Amino acid sequence: MTRVQPEELSALLDGELNPTRTREVEMQIAADPQLRGELQRLRESDARWRAAAATAAFEPAVRLRDASNRPRQFVAAATLLVTLTAVRMAAKLTDSLVLSFGVQAVVLVVLLAATIWLARTSERELSASQTSAESAS
Amino acid sequence: MGDIGAYERELRPLLGQAAGYARSLLRNRQDAEDAVQQAALRAWERIDQYQTSRPFKGWWFAILKNCCVDILRARNAPDTHPLDGVDPPAAREPDAFEWEGLERALQHLSPPHVEILRLKYYGGLSYAEIAETLDIPKGSVMSRLHLARKALARQLSEERP
Numbered sequence: 001m002t003r004v005q006p007e008e009l010s011a012l013l014d015g016e017l018n019p020t021r022t023r024e025v026e027m028q029i030a031a032d033p034q035l036r037g038e039l040q041r042l043r044e045s046d047a048r049w050r051a052a053a054a055t056a057a058f059e060p061a062v063r064l065r066d067a068s069n070r071p072r073q074f075v076a077a078a079t080l081l082v083t084l085t086a087v088r089m090a091a092k093l094t095d096s097l098v099l100s101f102g103v104q105a106v107v108l109v110v111l112l113a114a115t116i117w118l119a120r121t122s123e124r125e126l127s128a129s130q131t132s133a134e135s136a137s
Numbered sequence: 138m139g140d141i142g143a144y145e146r147e148l149r150p151l152l153g154q155a156a157g158y159a160r161s162l163l164r165n166r167q168d169a170e171d172a173v174q175q176a177a178l179r180a181w182e183r184i185d186q187y188q189t190s191r192p193f194k195g196w197w198f199a200i201l202k203n204c205c206v207d208i209l210r211a212r213n214a215p216d217t218h219p220l221d222g223v224d225p226p227a228a229r230e231p232d233a234f235e236w237e238g239l240e241r242a243l244q245h246l247s248p249p250h251v252e253i254l255r256l257k258y259y260g261g262l263s264y265a266e267i268a269e270t271l272d273i274p275k276g277s278v279m280s281r282l283h284l285a286r287k288a289l290a291r292q293l294s295e296e297r298p
Contacts, residue, residue: 007283014257016264016279045290049258052239056259057157060170062177064145 004028009039013046083107138189144181147193155201158259161240162205172208176201195269198260202270242292250285257282 004025011017012025029035086107138144152173159169180187180200187196243251256262256270267282268275 007280010283010286011279041290042286053157053258056160057153059153060156060173062174
């Protein structure tokens with residue numbers, strides 16, 4: 001059996017030794033008061049650290065959707081620009097005021113539908129990710 | 138991990154410890170939250186560079202560490218200091234936390250020892266994850282962490298009345 005290396009005491013504390021080596025190290029510690037004392041000192045320091053770390057941790061508010069929605073927002077902005085240009089061209093090309101208003105009304109309905117679709121898609125994505133995060137935790 | 142949903146599922150469980158780690162480095166809750174937010178977005182932008190065979194937490198914490206360093210650098214930039222040389226109010230938290238005593242003891246340790254202790258305790262990283270974050274072999278993590286713990290235990294015992 002290989003003699004316990006000093007760093008293996010830390011590894012034992014952290015559960016980083018394989019099961020075979022864990023048993024070997026524990027046996028040597030049981031038979032050696034000096035190793036037991038060393039492990040005890042490390043345990044005390046470790047407990048203090050863990051308590052401190054628990055005090056410092058908190059759940060931050062993190063948003064990822066801004067980044068993922070950038071391409072979609074770009075497409076929405078581009079669509080808006082193109083349709084507004086189409087409205088202006090339609091107004092110039094036709095002499096009929098009624099036809100011009102008709103085209104503008106159709107475009108506005110399409111824009112409204114697109115906006116609602118984008119909002120609902122974002123909501124679905126967000127709720128799906130929250131559900132999966134809750135089930136994971 | 139090509140879609141944001143998969144990335145978010147990996148990331149969410151890490152955020153509490155990530156915030157604690159950033160807070161211990163930056164000593165300010167708001168700055169810590171900003172660092173975690175920056176790291177979350179920066180990592181997503183670089184998700185193509187992540188190799189799934191490596192520990193995700195270790196990879197992500199390396200990015201978080203850099204975000205914290207960026208904030209510390211910005212804080213220490215000459216134009217962010219008031220004329221009287223006193224730290225800006227946001228630089229330190231007013232409350233005395235459990236970890237204030239530990240932080241005092243850490244000031245006597247070498248930077249590599251402090252770094253590995255923060256990752257281990259505040260970040261809750263395994264040896265493999267620390268190895269990934271610091272880009273060192275796992276064996277080096279084990280020996281460095283042990284030396285750091287011994288140095289800290291010695292420091293804490295000297296501070297006791």
